[in-house]
Amino acid sequence: MSTQGDRPKTAGPDDGPQPPFPLKLDGKVIKGFGRGSSELGIPTANIPISGLSVGGHEDVDSGVYYGWAGLSPSKATHQHPPHAQSDKYSHLSSGLQETLSAIAKDDSELEKGAVYPMCMSIGWNPFYKNTVRSVEVHIMHHFETDFYGSHMNLSILGFIRKELDYVSKDKLIEDIKTDIEVSGRSLAREPYAKLRKDPYLLEFEGKGEVAS
Template identity: 90%
Template sequence: MSNQHDNSPRPPVAGPDEGPRPPFPLKLDGKVIKGFGRGSSELGIPTANIPLSGLSVGGHEDVDSGVYYGWAGLSPSKATHQHPPHAQSSEYTHLSHHLQETLSGIANDHDANEKGAVYPMCMSIGWNPFYKNTVRSVEVHIMHHFETDFYGSHMNLSILGFIRPELDYVSKEKLIEDIKTDIEVSGRSLAREPYARLRRDPYLLEFEGKGELAS
């Protein structure tokens, strides 16, 4: 784990252009739970957490801490029915307008139905050294604005690439700056055709009764 923020320029995309290489894609899942509550309130970047035990799905307990990108499938809920994937909001996606349009074009309306919905995501696995957490966490930022929460919904994750290791920061502002860059890198990376087509992986919408329609 790196100990501080690096001011060198960040690469615009992560992962090879021809598509994911082993060990990716990594697949894990879990029920959306309440986290530390800092994403929305302190950072302005809401996250959906799943239990750390989700890493055991597929045998990923030893996955390196850091920031990753990929696709997230959410089981049917009030949130996914009311706001399908193509209804992007720059206030929450932190993406350029052009990139929002590109990712919106990848979305298919029929995904937001009784099967659930698929969204681009950027996620962190680790200890969040800036906050000196004592437990490891799995925090997923879904690049979409939701009007309501979806605690209790089931989330299937297909992780397609690694962006950077976990870092510590001298200030909250530097942390927010890097997270917003992570989201932009995730969006650009997923917009490439070999990664965009993996949005149609049937696994993402295979819940087998794990998620229930939120009230």
Template identity: 30%
Template sequence: MNIYRSIQEVGFDKKTALTIGTFDGLHLGHQEILSVLKNKAAEKGLRSFVVTFEPHPRTVVIGLGSPLHLITTIEEKTELFEKAGVENLLIINFTEEFSQTPPEVFFREYIIDKIGVTSCIIGYDHRFGKGRDGGEDIIRGLAAANSFDVTTVGAVQIGDIIISSSKIRHLLFEGETGLVHKMLGRNFSLLGHVVKGDQRGRLLGFPTANIRLSNKDKIIPGVGVYAVKAEVEGTAYNSVMNVGYRPTFVTGELTIEVHLLGFDGDLYDKEMKVTVLERMRGEKKFISKNDLIEQIKTDIQKAKDFFNN
């Protein structure tokens, strides 16, 4: 896949099938758009092209102080685009100045004049340009004047629920991982580095890896205990993850701790990918240390049963 970070790097080619969007999560709805894009490109002998933005537009439009809760980082999205068979990806630097670009100006200067387009594929709710004023009507007006076709891809649903990035974020906060995984078409994952903690897990007899996320804006699932796969240096381990504020010890700080089943070794400073499989329970406060230890034993056994089934 060709990856471009500047419009100046892109060679003009009218024979292009193209889509535009933020694509946070690259969920089944987004995947349907990419499927239509690939089919259009193959059918008409066009190159496939995705235009996306980094940082997430909300960083600029709403403000740097507002939490983003990204389902996928730009690195994860890039990998997923490539796996989906996208041939070309343009990542536009979304700045405050760029956010003021009127939709017609953006589409004409970037898409029509610089990239080239024969087929444009958009989602049913796609908005773009200053104030999100651009939509299907503007694109179809430009299409009529510039000889390209437009295909609108409808909503994808699971039951009566329309799949969307905002819905997935809500479900992740609620710990509803089963439905999240169905909407994503894959398991949700986190990437980070193992950092020094307070050694509390080791003192309790269950050493944990404390994870610092590689991207501070990455969404963290709701507090609770999860069965996960932890991948370190190419090896995946059955594991238990705790996300929470450790109310038994009143630390007040949200932590991500992973206990690798059957692992005995040094993980400090190593990169770890954590793939979430199932939420086993919510967060609890325990009266005594012994009660906590018994619960940890129960969680570990429950995780082992999960992996053995």
């Protein structure tokens, strides 16, 4: 695992996820604290903390993780399938956008939903001194519209780092952007890239309403 500065370029073994990964959980996308887009410039899709009870993950460590996110069909997924890139999406490097775009180029089942690379945080967000634990997912893709009410299935494939506090918002943003790059490079490795085809990610029947 090579490094750049004091941060690893990838997380997890190169030959694929090891136990306890993959971890699978799901929930309906809900409104969170509203800070991701407005304050940090990094939008997140939140799911209820109760989603951690799926598969017995209530005790999963707080921290930053990466993996794949399946979204139920919605206006957002049909307008912007995973392979549609946007130059407005400035916090992913152009090389990484191209890599992830190549992974998703064979998508053909948008009527069933869409699968996206994601970086996620589970925890208390000590910088903001939250009083409740949250599950916040950054989908590595630019959307023109929100998808509140869509169902999201998550396959978590690896752990990046523990939850930290920060002396400034700029340091927090810098670390989050690095987390996103690490997530993308980690998912681009073949043993991880092929797991975006896991049927679970597009299984929404019986999980509540599908967004229109």
